[in-house]
Amino acid sequence: MSEKSRLDEIKEELEKLDINPTIFARKEIRELPEILSKDEKIVYLIEGRNKTTKHHIILVATDRRLIFVDKEFMYGLKVEDFSYDKVSSIQYEKEFMLASIDIHISENVLEIDGVGKYYAELFCEKVRNFMARPKETFQPKSEPTVLDQLEQLGRLKESGVLTEEEFAEQKQKLLEKLK
Incomplete structure (x- = not known):
């Protein structure tokens, strides 16, 4: 604009x-x-x-x-x-x-x-x-936790937005953040 x-x-x-x-x-x-x-x-x-x-x-x-x-x-x-x-x-x-x-x-x-x-x-x-x-x-909104992000991924997979492969790949990336 x-x-x-x-x-x-x-x-x-x-x-x-x-x-x-x-x-x-x-x-x-x-x-x-x-x-x-x-x-x-x-x-x-x-x-x-x-x-x-x-x-x-x-x-x-x-x-x-x-x-x-x-x-x-x-x-x-x-x-x-x-x-x-x-x-x-x-x-x-x-x-x-x-x-x-x-x-x-x-x-x-x-x-x-x-x-x-x-x-x-x-x-x-x-x-x-x-x-x-x-x-x-x-206060600024806090960043979503890894658990929040995993729940969101699960919902995206259930609704058909993500394939099983995409879900597994994104889940793995999130879990690596925890390490």
Whole structure:
């Protein structure tokens, strides 16, 4: 899939989520095809200002991780991402027209301000839903054991996908791994 069509996919995804980024987020959104995995889905996206650097950023919650994207003209692209099991807390504080969000990750606090009040609340809610998931959902799946692979071979032989010869050959290879 080309980068252009992936960007179009991302824009459609944002539209379906009823997320309408401002013109100020355009640079960061253009970088998302290179940042997101092919099958990674955006859960929510907000834009704001990094309190430390004063740069305009986007904060993306996906089905896998939390991503900060800062694309500034002078120094290039800065991307930080964190798995949800590393986030210890997320909170927002409403001000007159806008809100700020504090995200506690390990020993750091990332502070974003200039976020719309409604969007800050919704974003925090979405992230908390992922934080509440069991830790195992963020762990990479383990490789199948030799026993699992042998069982799979048996099923393939029984269903006629493998001949007796192919089954014996593959079984022998697996058993040699045990030695």
